[in-house]
Amino acid sequence: MANKKPRKPAGRKNDNKVLRINFSWIYIIIIGFIIWMIFNRGAANPQKIEWAEVQTMFQSGDIKEIRFVRNDFKGTITIRPECLDKYKDKFGGEVPARSPHFIFLVSTAFDAEDEFTSLNASLSEEDRVKIVMENDSKVWGHILEWIFFPLLLILMWVWMFRGFRNGNMSGGGGGGMNPFNVGKASGKLTDKNKVKVTFKDVAGMYGAKEEVVEIVDFLKNPSKYTALGGKIPKGALLVGPPGTGKTLLAKAVAGEADVPFFSISGSDFVEVFVGVGASRVRDLFAQAKEKAPCIVFIDEIDAVGRARGRNVGFSSNDERENTLNQLLTEMDGFGTNSGVIVLAATNRADILDKALMRAGRFDRQIHVELPELKEREEIFKVHMNGLKVEKDFDLDFMAKHTAGFSGADIANVCNEAALTAARKDKKCIDKQDFLDAVDRIIGGLERKSAIITQKEKESIAHHEAGHAVVSWLLPYANPLFKVTLVPRGNALGAAWYLPEERKLWMKSQMIDEMSSLIGGRVAEEIVNGEPSTGAQNDLERLTSMAYAMVQYYGMSDKVGLLSFYDSTGARGYDLTKPYSDKTAELMDEEVKRLVKEIHDRTYHILVEHKEGFLKVAALLLRNEVIFAEDVEKILGPKVKPASDAENVAIDEEKDEKTSD
Numbered sequence: 001m002a003n004k005k006p007r008k009p010a011g012r013k014n015d016n017k018v019l020r021i022n023f024s025w026i027y028i029i030i031i032g033f034i035i036w037m038i039f040n041r042g043a044a045n046p047q048k049i050e051w052a053e054v055q056t057m058f059q060s061g062d063i064k065e066i067r068f069v070r071n072d073f074k075g076t077i078t079i080r081p082e083c084l085d086k087y088k089d090k091f092g093g094e095v096p097a098r099s100p101h102f103i104f105l106v107s108t109a110f111d112a113e114d115e116f117t118s119l120n121a122s123l124s125e126e127d128r129v130k131i132v133m134e135n136d137s138k139v140w141g142h143i144l145e146w147i148f149f150p151l152l153l154i155l156m157w158v159w160m161f162r163g164f165r166n167g168n169m170s171g172g173g174g175g176g177m178n179p180f181n182v183g184k185a186s187g188k189l190t191d192k193n194k195v196k197v198t199f200k201d202v203a204g205m206y207g208a209k210e211e212v213v214e215i216v217d218f219l220k221n222p223s224k225y226t227a228l229g230g231k232i233p234k235g236a237l238l239v240g241p242p243g244t245g246k247t248l249l250a251k252a253v254a255g256e257a258d259v260p261f262f263s264i265s266g267s268d269f270v271e272v273f274v275g276v277g278a279s280r281v282r283d284l285f286a287q288a289k290e291k292a293p294c295i296v297f298i299d300e301i302d303a304v305g306r307a308r309g310r311n312v313g314f315s316s317n318d319e320r321e322n323t324l325n326q327l328l329t330e331m332d333g334f335g336t337n338s339g340v341i342v343l344a345a346t347n348r349a350d351i352l353d354k355a356l357m358r359a360g361r362f363d364r365q366i367h368v369e370l371p372e373l374k375e376r377e378e379i380f381k382v383h384m385n386g387l388k389v390e391k392d393f394d395l396d397f398m399a400k401h402t403a404g405f406s407g408a409d410i411a412n413v414c415n416e417a418a419l420t421a422a423r424k425d426k427k428c429i430d431k432q433d434f435l436d437a438v439d440r441i442i443g444g445l446e447r448k449s450a451i452i453t454q455k456e457k458e459s460i461a462h463h464e465a466g467h468a469v470v471s472w473l474l475p476y477a478n479p480l481f482k483v484t485l486v487p488r489g490n491a492l493g494a495a496w497y498l499p500e501e502r503k504l505w506m507k508s509q510m511i512d513e514m515s516s517l518i519g520g521r522v523a524e525e526i527v528n529g530e531p532s533t534g535a536q537n538d539l540e541r542l543t544s545m546a547y548a549m550v551q552y553y554g555m556s557d558k559v560g561l562l563s564f565y566d567s568t569g570a571r572g573y574d575l576t577k578p579y580s581d582k583t584a585e586l587m588d589e590e591v592k593r594l595v596k597e598i599h600d601r602t603y604h605i606l607v608e609h610k611e612g613f614l615k616v617a618a619l620l621l622r623n624e625v626i627f628a629e630d631v632e633k634i635l636g637p638k639v640k641p642a643s644d645a646e647n648v649a650i651d652e653e654k655d656e657k658t659s660d
């Protein structure tokens with residue numbers, strides 16, 4: 001069960017290498033061939049001379065042999081070796097190594113036999129020149145011109161196409177050699193009978209599973225939905241880091257619904273050849289429609305779906321945009337009830353083109369995160385299914401030791417553990433094997449940063465607790481709903497908030513929001529006495545919010561009611577700023593002052609509630625995940641805006657509680 005799956009990024013890197021080697025071999029061969037031709041020609045090139053010179057040479061008796069090509073009116077001369085010195089300067093001072101040494105051309109009226117016989121007659125017996133008459137059939141020239149070069153060209157094309165098919169395709173449809181097949185999508189069709197994956201194989205991922213159940217239901221009995229006139233989503237986007245089981249989940253949907261499963265990677269669409277991507281998309285959907293109902297799974301959709309650039313002329317990848325446009329057209333093209341459901345996976349939903357997310361396309365986003373403690377335990381269970389593990393094995397212990405591991409990493413651990421135990425000729429796999437496997441996986445992991453040590457875990461717990469506590473205590477900050485220690489994207493821990501659908505932000509709301517953003521950093525300062533790099537993402541957002549307040553929303557008294565927001569987008573990459581240097585300085589100062597004020601305010605809040613804050617951090621460290629209820633137990637109810645009289649009362653109550 002525990003199949004060791006190569007990590008995707010590494011796999012792709014290898015593919016690229018195959019591709020490059022193929023190309024470079026072709027180049028080397030061609031360049032070598034050209035160089036060889038040039039040198040060869042230079043060395044073999046006889047010097048051209050006039051008929052008059054030939055006559056003088058003849059008379060001086062230096063010529064050993066003349067070969068005359070009758071139908072070409074061309075003759076070549078070989079000089080007697082002992083006479084070669086005389087002609088050195090014609091060859092740039094060197095005695096030529098190859099014969100023939102000279103070449104001459106004559107007019108069509110030239111009577112070769114006559115001329116040579118009369119010339120030879122005037123020479124003494126031993127000086128006579130050997131005359132060879134011949135007709136050139138030019139076979140080789142023709143072969144070279146008409147067959148060899150075109151052949152070389154065709155070979156090159158075939159080679160190139162094959163190279164990049166082998167290099168890039170996941171499994172390739174038929175006709176790998178055929179260059180005319182480039183535009184064919186090689187979406188891998190997994191046969192109905194082959195998708196054996198069901199939800200049972202997918203551990204954890206409760207939220208995600210719940211969301212896709214509906215898709216399964218639709219695929220099973222579409223009439224139930226269409227009878228009521230309901231529209232089924234055409235596509236869903238699975239968002240999450242690599243190895244978290246996005247492909248697995250998509251397969252499980254197909255498996256549960258018992259429908260065919262097409263899978264293709266976004267990078268397959270983006271090729272060097274113009275128009276290939278778009279035609280592959282067309283082809284893929286044509287195939288899918290034939291087999292409907294079915295699931296089309298597009299892995300790494302960000303390869304095609306990245307937001308289209310503003311300045312098209314400048315952008316380097318129009319090809320990708322064409323492909324994306326085709327994808328959008330196809331998704332709009334098939335009816336909601338055609339039974340084709342497109343699932344796509346990415347770990348960067350933020351860079352995708354907004355058009356992809358519009359209604360009727362990937363209008364659903366399903367977030368798949370790295371598994372938490374309990375989920376990890378379940379994933380271990382799934383992958384230990386076929387393994388011989390020692391009795392009363394401590395799953396909980398393993399789960400605790402693999403914070404930050406993805407599902408794929410855990411599958412790897414189980415496999416490694418089995419191999420380690422086998423190497424030692426053990427009857428069953430024990431805890432030590434698993435621990436060794438964990439060490440090995442961590443060692444081989446590219447993103448070592450994702451694995452958290454105990455020390456880091458503490459620091460992250462404090463950071464996240466800082467966010468949580470500050471947002472809990474500030475009336476306008478988004479209410480918290482979940483905090484985890486599990487790394488997510490490039491941020492380490494994460495606090496999830498339920499954003500209130502705010503179109504209009506009051507200044508105080510923005511300030512509260514920014515305070516909770518900076519809360520993590522401030523918490524680190526309070527507990528560790530020094531900051532860490534963990535707050536980079538928070539500070540980035542804080543900075544852009546602060547600049548937005550000053551530059552766009554006119555919320556700084558000193559700068560005044562000016563907005564430099566570029567809503568037309570016309571300014572683009574214009575380097576001149578619509579304000580003076582002095583204003584720029586003033587704005588920078590205002591932003592710094594604002595951030596400083598927010599920092600100090602947050603600092604006071606956290607110091608004042610230090611006890612509660614430390615309790616939240618400790619709970620987080622112990623459970624890896626806490627919810628709003630847990631925070632409420634420690635800090636009391638969430639602080640609400642003061643306008644709400646009822647809440648004010650509660651606030652006072654809570655203040656008493658914490659000061660006790």
Ligand code: ADP
Pocket residue numbers: 003005008201202203204205241242243244245246247248249345379382406407408409411
């Ligand atoms: P992604 O597509 O998100 O990169 P995959 O679906 O390819 O990840 O997952 C790779 C492997 O990791 C799967 O084949 C499976 O063995 C294992 N795996 C990942 N997540 C889970 C999970 N939740 N439950 C069980 N196995 C998982």
Ligand code: ZN
Pocket residue numbers: 463467520521534535538
């Ligand atoms: Zn943070």
